[in-house]
Amino acid sequence: MERTPTACIFNIQRFSLDDGPGIRTTVFLKGCSMHCVWCHNPESIAPGRQRMLCSEGDETCHEVRVAGEYYSIQEIYEKVMADVSFYRQSMGGVTFSGGEPLLQREFLAGVLAACKAGGLHTAVDTAGNVPWFHFESILEHTDLFLYDLKIWDEEKHARFTGAGNRLIHENLQRLSDLGAAIWIRIPVIPGINDTEDEIGHLVDFAGHMRGVEQISLLRYHAMGNRKRKALGLSPDGIEETVTQEKMLSLKKLAADHSAIRVIL
């Protein structure tokens, strides 16, 4: 009997509007090859199921919630297809995010192939920190890559994300060379990369590549800290916020440094 791959998934978000074009369902795969200090989904980092203390709810709730559930390709396919009429109307589709979805390569390739066969637009949200052959197995079934860039300086990148950025940059270049459609996403983290220097370098690097259609600057929010608490982890230690003015000025900078659309 053939082995059916399963994946550990910590969230399936329907009516997702910011992870690619149109109305989408975003499937979040658990496990990551980086551990960015600001991560807003800290339960996405460790692979496998994980206990979280439920901090919300009514007076009777002192429960533990389990983050992560194993699904087969068929199960995910059926869940995703529930909203197919919304995707068709809005030119939307499905996005696989994480964690790092490419770590569960076999599952990802299979589920993308199934969604493609079902006529869906497919997107993969990746941080790019995986060996290139992981990309090779999904290229055929992926219409759009949401590619995250974080910090330009390699040493700083390693300090704040647990990984260097050379492989990430190489993989982006290879995707571009192969003609993939790419949306660049840069989280703007106060005190870490919210400078003209950082954003400018990242945009100079990616903003002129073939296939790169737009750049999003994502403003840092502290919502990950509540989840960190539920996981028994300490807060990210980021005290500041990024003002809307700052975001707008970085947006302008990014637009000046590239010839493509920049959105917040």
Added chain:
Amino acid sequence: MEWIGRTSNEERIERLRDSEYHCFRQSIYEERKHIYARTFREFAQSPQVIKAARALMAFLSAKEIVVNTDELLLGHAQFCDYAGSRPADVETEIKEAMETASTEEKSILREFLTGFQIGLYGRASGGHVIAGYEFVLESGLDGLKNAAVAVMEDDGLSDGSQKRIMAESFLLVYEAASCYIERYARAAENAGLEELAVVCRRIAHDVPESFTEAIQLLWFVHEIVIMEQLSGSFSIGRLDRILYPYYRKDLAEGRLTKEEAYDLIRALWIKFGGVRKGYQNVTVGGCDEKGTSCVNDLTYFALFASGSIKMDQPLLSLRWTQDMPADLKRHAVTLLQMGMGFPALFNDRVCIEARRNSGIDEADARNYGIVGCVELSTPGKERADTEGLRINWAKIIELMLHRGRCAQTGKTIGISQNRPLQEVADFTQFYQWYLAEFDHFFKLAIDGYRILDRNYAGKWPSPFLSSTVKACLETGRDIAGGGPVYHNASINGTGMATAVDSLEAVRRLVFRNKAVSLETVAAAAAGNYEGHGILRRQLRSCPHYGNGNQETDSLMAALVTRFAALAKESTNAFGGQFYAGMYTVEWHSVLGRMTGATPDGRKAGTALSNGMSPSQGADVEGPTAVALSATCFDHSCLGNGMVLDLKFHPEFLEKERHKEAFLHFVETYFALGGMELQVNVVSSKMLRQAQASPQNYRNLIARVSGFSAYFVDLDKTLQDEIIARTEYTGF
């Protein structure tokens, strides 16, 4: 068309808006009551309808004329709530019906009354129609008088014939209207409003010719319709259609600018806004008799006016068609973003199909307007008593669990199968039992209603309202006495999702998992789940309607379809059929207070689910799942309309791509067969602040269920219910 913001008249409009509330006087109800009592005594020997016509005449000749110098339109309804409406309440109505009822009918009425006292039934009589504004505008008051005189002079009719008496009553009220409008003409002249004086003097008799004249006559007719009944939900119908010929002509002949027309629409909006809790619905958009979009400038003005005036009235309904202009769709989203719940969106295709299913002929089906919240009606041709009956689906489960005893009041009502709970062997038996009680209480409601319906028109005739309906003059019957072309009735559901979630919880926990006995659930519910926190949590964690779960949704589909089929085969006292409606106005809160704890884990006295929406907070899969669940049955079986309410956080609609996605969401829901959609764009945080400091949030408007209202005016149960609804932020 670009969104129109301020005009050169802005300050005047603002003054008008601010002064509108000061026109209202509570004492008008006392004066009216005395005048009516006196006139009814004076004309004691006359037929009831003549008494009613004389009384209205006397009242209008005494009604205070209020003119302030900023007016762009004249008249003030001075209406607030239903103080003084007739009959005062359903208990009074049932007691009066007892007087002439047979023994058998009396026993039905007694049981029917108990149903109201325990929160099983609801009813609001009167109001709830679209008067024949177009008929009055096309005929002119003198034209109408001539038509009434022609009937009176018809030699074929005997002196005391119903038709002749009716025509006489119409003549009296037309005269009363002319005199009332002339009083305004004189007052306007004294106030230096020369142009309005001329307008009033003309329309007191003649057919209106200009846009101003048409809009002014429409308002006076509306005002008098309200003053005659003091009921709610007198709705306007397709305002952009009615006024367009006058607008186009004036614009073409250079007598009117677009800006002036827009300001007149806004002045009309302020008049509507001065009617508190009036549920006056204005319908715009939609298709013409050929089925193509008939959106015009006035459609846009209506949207802009709601955005500019920001009062809780009129309730603005937009008929949504595939072929309507794209910019109008975007303006609709812009208006929704302001958070007032306007406009409510109606899927033309499904609404028209529902009208056909109600037996309305094709041209009328395409010409529907919205009454009150979401009810479909033919302007000037139809009365369907849209709030005539309503049944609380959740209450039925409570009665089954407690042998017909109401957990809140201790009163008992007869249930058809008084079964010991331990004898219910499986879910099929439980469900079949629920269906038996569902049918039983449906039939009791219809039987009781028919007795009230027979009495209503005779006791509480409405000669003025009837006189705007062409068919009433032709048939010689009151609008509630079989006069209009379509004389039907309506029955609405309440607590649909609460009932379905309760059935589902019983299926899962009691029969499938055998985690608990039915008696234990009943006992825990009777004690409002005190000391049963874990059981309550288990009940609440069962699947809920609204998450696209097919097994749960199919319960909903079966019950709604059954309800609609029962309605279709029932008849009112005049042989008309019943329409089914799935919206709840405030009744999910009112009847929720009267409903004990339910097996879905809902606590006693809290709100039931709202319209066709999921139970508050139960829709964890987001709006697409809600839309899929809500369309699990064919909406065109709902002749009396339905509500699906979604709540979005204000930031959600700020981003352009989110607006775009929202429009796609609407189009998809409509393509799936959704009939109506309404949207609350207000944060729970702000609502909580408003609850704590109402003085700072006087103007905060929230969508309730099919209508919008000032949030601080709502009672706390209803406020809590709105806060508890799931708020989508976009992800």
